Amino acid sequence: MNTVHMPKAVVVIFGATGDLAKRKLYPSIYRLYQNGKIGEEFAVVGVARRQWTNEVFRENVESSVRKAISCSEKLHDFTSHFYYHPFDVTNPSSYHDLRSLLNDLDGKYKTEGNRIFYLAMAPEFFGTIANSLKDYGLKDTGGWTRLVIEKPFGHDLASAKKLNEEIRAAFDEEQIYRIDHYLGKEMVQNIEVIRFANAIFEHLWNNRFISNIQITSSESLGVEERASYYEKSGALRDMVQNHMLQMVSLLAMEPPIKLTTEEIRSEKIKVLRALRPIKEEEVSKYFVRGQYGKGTVKGEKVKGYREETNVDEKSNTETFVAGKIMIDNYRWAGVPFYIRTGKRMAEKSTKIVVEFKDIPMNLYFKNKDENRPNLLIIHIQPDEGITLHLNAKKVRTGSIATPIKLSYNNNGIDGMNTPEAYEKLLYDCMLGDATNFTHWDEVALSWAYVDPISNAWAKENGDFPNYKAGSMGPKAADELLAKDGFHWWPVTNDEK
Numbered sequence: 344m345n346t347v348h349m350p351k352a353v354v355v356i357f358g359a360t361g362d363l364a365k366r367k368l369y370p371s372i373y374r375l376y377q378n379g380k381i382g383e384e385f386a387v388v389g390v391a392r393r394q395w396t397n398e399v400f401r402e403n404v405e406s407s408v409r410k411a412i413s414c415s416e417k418l419h420d421f422t423s424h425f426y427y428h429p430f431d432v433t434n435p436s437s438y439h440d441l442r443s444l445l446n447d448l449d450g451k452y453k454t455e456g457n458r459i460f461y462l463a464m465a466p467e468f469f470g471t472i473a474n475s476l477k478d479y480g481l482k483d484t485g486g487w488t489r490l491v492i493e494k495p496f497g498h499d500l501a502s503a504k505k506l507n508e509e510i511r512a513a514f515d516e517e518q519i520y521r522i523d524h525y526l527g528k529e530m531v532q533n534i535e536v537i538r539f540a541n542a543i544f545e546h547l548w549n550n551r552f553i554s555n556i557q558i559t560s561s562e563s564l565g566v567e568e569r570a571s572y573y574e575k576s577g578a579l580r581d582m583v584q585n586h587m588l589q590m591v592s593l594l595a596m597e598p599p600i601k602l603t604t605e606e607i608r609s610e611k612i613k614v615l616r617a618l619r620p621i622k623e624e625e626v627s628k629y630f631v632r633g634q635y636g637k638g639t640v641k642g643e644k645v646k647g648y649r650e651e652t653n654v655d656e657k658s659n660t661e662t663f664v665a666g667k668i669m670i671d672n673y674r675w676a677g678v679p680f681y682i683r684t685g686k687r688m689a690e691k692s693t694k695i696v697v698e699f700k701d702i703p704m705n706l707y708f709k710n711k712d713e714n715r716p717n718l719l720i721i722h723i724q725p726d727e728g729i730t731l732h733l734n735a736k737k738v739r740t741g742s743i744a745t746p747i748k749l750s751y752n753n754n755g756i757d758g759m760n761t762p763e764a765y766e767k768l769l770y771d772c773m774l775g776d777a778t779n780f781t782h783w784d785e786v787a788l789s790w791a792y793v794d795p796i797s798n799a800w801a802k803e804n805g806d807f808p809n810y811k812a813g814s815m816g817p818k819a820a821d822e823l824l825a826k827d828g829f830h831w832w833p834v835t836n837d838e839k
């Protein structure tokens with residue numbers, strides 16, 4: 344029988360009235376409770392300025408869980424573990440009262456002084472909160488204390504360093520859990536297993552057999568309500584600096600010598616160190632950007648980015664990025680990793696396509712153009728699984744080949760979707776497993792890679808809008824691959 348380890352802790356959510364807490368965190372904590380991963384020995388304290396009572400807070404938590412999860416039972420029991428403590432986090436005196444509340448809850452719920460401080464707030468507050476938690480004695484409890492930090496971790500390398508120094512003045516690196524929610528996705532975690540648990544892939548996983556790797560993360564949604572953040576961020580900082588580079592490092596890393604946090608992180612860090620740096624003056628050779636104009640997404644007419652609420656009518660912010668990333672190491676020299684991500688694209692989908700090199704001579708296709716390279720497709724979302732594209736004999740013909748697909752669908756295993764990334768990451772954090780969180784070195788190396796690109800783009804006005812909402816991005820993204828003799832493999836559902 345499997346024994347589930349049930350961690351005990353008080354979780355303090357700074358930014359408890361915000362979008363992230365409501366859409367992701369409360370439903371995830373509920374799923375942990377519903378699935379028996381946490382028992383009765385936990386409490387959640389919400390912090391924000393709004394003058395809510397415990398009752399109003401609990402009603403909000405209940406409604407966000409109901410919105411996210413259809414069959415939600417025992418909600419009253421669940422929300423009875425929630426407490427609300429209103430204050431402005433910049434006001435030092437309020438931390439005294441928070442400390443007393445946490446001590447009381449430790450006693451009431453027998454949480455042994457274990458605490459998670461989850462900063463679901465704008466990064467400008469991270470340093471103040473971390474240092475106040477230290478100065479007012481909230482982190483020295485006799486139990487363990489962990490600080491979870493949301494992205495964005497800085498705006499560039501310099502601001503990320505400053506932020507890191509502020510946080511490190513109060514917390515040790517081992518106590519800091521920098522969330523990249525892509526690392527909580529089932530199939531992103533599966534990359535490592537698919538690669539290193541299969542001899543047929545691992546032996547071919549290098550520049551002798553792979554011609555290129557393509558990672559597409561497309562979104563059909565636009566900027567929604569987040570223009571004030573996104574205008575300053577753009578797709579490069581919002582998606583590439585973190586999620587896309589994390590996927591690159593998992594695809595490219597060497598096998599870890601042990602499955603420990605340190606060993607896995609250390610292999611990922613080596614990949615980031617081997618990224619070929621791009622100088623400002625050569626950005627256009629490797630990267631293209633785009634911004635959506637009006638168009639039609641899934642049959643619905645939508646505005647262009649510049650017409651969205653709180654967006655500048657001459658905005659120079661990119662909503663799409665495509666890039667060619669080179670990794671200058673023994674395994675990957677000469678193999679481009681192409682990435683593309685954007686908002687208001689044709690559909691919501693994240694997929695990785697590994698394209699294998701052609702065999703030297705293929706007698707089984709009459710015409711060279713029919714020859715299909717072998718592809719391994721890793722479906723990250725919305726469907727989860729892998730598809731291997733091979734060639735086999737066409738039924739009842741002579742020796743003529745036809746492409747076939749072998750598919751494995753992860754969703755089908757227990758008839759349920761795999762749990763939300765946040766649920767897994769929160770549980771990992773409670774267990775003290777930081778493997779799927781980003782180390783400071785990864786954050787710093789990723790910023791060092793993207794900074795010259797954002798600097799170059801800040802200096803010139805993009806020729807925007809340059810792709811229609813509902814398309815797969817600007818033409819320049821196709822040209823980026825065409826120059827190398829490749830093309831994007833379609834990532835629509837027909838291609839599974």
Ligand SMILES: NC(=O)C1=CN([C@@H]2O[C@H](COP(=O)(O)OP(=O)(O)OC[C@H]3O[C@@H](n4cnc5c(N)ncnc54)[C@H](OP(=O)(O)O)[C@@H]3O)[C@@H](O)[C@H]2O)C=CC1
Pocket residue numbers: 357358359360361362363364390391392393430431432433462463464465466493494495572
């Ligand atoms: N939303 C999302 O999908 C994602 C968000 N993130 C990141 O998560 C963080 C939070 O984002 P999100 O929830 O969208 O932001 P919101 O603007 O929706 O929420 C911000 C929260 O901070 C509180 N707050 C603001 N100022 C103070 C203050 N001085 N003292 C106490 N509380 C304060 C607000 O409550 P009140 O007004 O009541 O004080 C609110 O609860 C950001 O860093 C964001 O980049 C990352 C990935 C995805």
Ligand SMILES: O=C1O[C@H](COP(=O)(O)O)[C@@H](O)[C@H](O)[C@H]1O
Pocket residue numbers: 524562581582693
């Ligand atoms: O971090 C972010 O990710 C989401 C996309 O996440 P997904 O899990 O839905 O693929 C993106 O919409 C958002 O802009 C960005 O901040």
